Amino acid sequence: MGDIAAKGAHELFQGIVQGSRPHLSRAISHVENGARGAAELLSHAYKARKGALITGITGSPGVGKSTLVDGIVRELRKAGHTVGVLAVDPSSPFTGGAILGDRVRMGQGHALDEGVFFRSLATRGHLGGLSRHTGDVIALLDAFGFDHIVVETVGAGQSEVDIMRYAHTVVVVLAPGLGDDMQAIKAGILEIGDIFCVNKADLPGAERTRRDIEMMLDMKEPAGWRPPVTQAIAVNGQGLPELVSEIFRHQSYLVASDTLKEKNRWSYKAVLEEYLRLLTVGKVLELASRDGGLDAALDDLMQGKAGPMEVALKLLQKYWA
Ligand SMILES: Nc1nc2c(ncn2[C@@H]2O[C@H](COP(=O)(O)OP(=O)(O)O)[C@@H](O)[C@H]2O)c(=O)[nH]1
Ligand SMILES: [Mg+2]
Structure with missing residues (x-):
């Protein structure tokens, strides 16, 4: 966990706005590791955001998200757009590190392209599939000046809802013949998709899956935007131009209907919630575990001496000022 002094933070930031990729990489690492000075760097970055369009790609593991992201980047x-890609990987419960597969495989075809930047984040066991730092790293990429930012996240329950808060456009990826996906749809994926993409259309059942989603969309109250259901074969690029043109169409819709601002405001609320949690819950837990206060509180709970509300209030009073 390195420290960056105020001067270092400023220098890193200068490097970022001047388009230096090594500076960007280093800045992301500092943020990911919670280095001292990262807050200052981020404060510069948030103020210098340029307004990239942010697309979230979500869906169950194995449906082909990473392969699709590669195709989306190509399109x-x-x-002529520059793209920053953020893959939020599930972390191993033992090491807390990102699974290496995506980190190595993704982006290989774009290795020499200066207009593309790939990065994976470990989730570090943060609830939901998104790293606690996702919003901050998006701000860094935005300050760097990419036209588009694409975030891939594992489709595991709450993470879909989380990513929706940072993305302007959410693409829900499905594959044919996965009963689980239909379960997922019922569990709320339907609510968050701005675009649905049935990938692996080379496999049997794609058309059926597409029709199933259309039917479920038919049952919803019509709102301003009817999510299109596209098909793709990510491995050979088929359907990718159509998918990307739907992403553009959705983004034009957001601008035309004046909902882009609303979305940005909502995503800042998510960022603010993270920071408030860090400053309150994070601070109390850190201080209380240093001087035994947390152990004492847990003892009280274990021995039935106090209820959780009492204990929590006491901790807040003692450690949070
Ligand atoms: N048959 C077929 N396989 C695909 C397609 N797209 C991706 N795959 C394969 O599905 C597997 C999982 O892909 P990946 O992109 O890692 O999925 P992710 O876990 O959702 O990111 C890989 O073996 C891909 O080669 C497709 O359109 N058709
Ligand atoms: Mg993947």
């Missing part, structure tokens, strides 16, 4: 590059 965005063809259209």
